[in-house]
Amino acid sequence: MARDRPHRRYRERERNSEPSVLGPARRFSGRLSVVIREYLGRPLQRRVPLWVLRVYHRLRRAGQPAKYTDADPFSLRWVDPATIQRSILETAPDRPQWGRVQGGDWDRRWEPFGERPVPRAIVEHFEDGRPWRKTPLYDHFADQLRRFNSAWDYTSMEAFDRRCEEIEALYRSIREHGYRSQRELAALEDAATTRVSPFDEIAVDVGRDGEFLWRSYGQHRLAIAKLLEIESVPVVVHRRHRRWQAVRNAVRRGAAPTRDGTRRRLDHPDLRPLVRGRGETP
Template sequence: MQRPYARAIKQRFVDGLSWEETALSEQYDEPRVKKRGNEIEHLYNSIRESGYKSQYRLLREDPNTAWSSLNDAMHPLANEIAVDIGRNGEILWNLCGQHRLAIAKVLDIDRIPVQVFRRHAEWQAIRDRARRGEEIPEEFAEHPDLEDVLADESADR
């Protein structure tokens, strides 16, 4: 099931509904829906016009925005979208950045920076094999969570 914010963002920017007609109205009263809708609209326009920026880049370029947009984190660099990696390499949203993630999906942005919060033990075993230069299943050869270890391996050659 899709989270309310992700559903509302899709309803607004893909389906063309007003914020009052989206899933936000299931959670908030009308003034809060308008306020949150305006904030999300601003973020959407910023990402659409300027591209998705990592928290590191945002902190470097616009520290006031980086610090003022903290929701869950104590420092902007800890406010990157956090994901878990499932046993078969599934990338699962964990915390931080649900609005940014939903907007990136709506805008068809293929790659965004994330922090890996935790990895399933079976997935970590695949990473460990890749790090040691051992063979890994072909379907994982281009998995984004293996880029760092596979790059290390090719640099050693």
């Protein structure tokens, strides 16, 4: 059948690209990494109270104030998903970047979020009616298996259809019940068995001009929220550009932020808490 050709191409590419003995070894490695995340990483994350991490962040900021923000790194910012247009082009760091402040040109290295394989596939499937196997998601799923030995906790192409069913269930949930934060979802589930983690909110960075740039986590949710024209979604800011942090510092001191002599809007989601703290209404 024509729909199976991409699957056969993937298997043929895998056979031709590595000795046959590596196939089972890679699959075992992928399954092992999934088990570690599922039974060690995620449960450990859920057991660490956020207040402990907040105290840890404050201690780091006290020691290196130029490298860490004054903001609570785990507080949510409610953002119009339509304003998140770009995705950071950067190798994932070895450790979390919660609350980091960093200069440089990292915020100028980006790609359009809508051109990523997952957002493209979601639009093509739900808006254009294209079968999942004919969307970019299929090759992307195969590429994740090839590069990381697992794709969204699955370790074989046989699980692709199951993954697509999960995306469709997510789409229906957001369409019927609205967008809910991971903390809201966790409150609805059994604390002992839930897979939902507050660390899995959509993660963004803030560039020098205050632009929200998608960084990691929740790209399916963000793409669906855009497609359904959801008014706002919760995000967690991992990193801020040094110039943007200077704007935050100025607002906290009571100065009106400016850029090229033009007053910057104080209703920016990352400035709003500071303005409220001064008793003003943005």
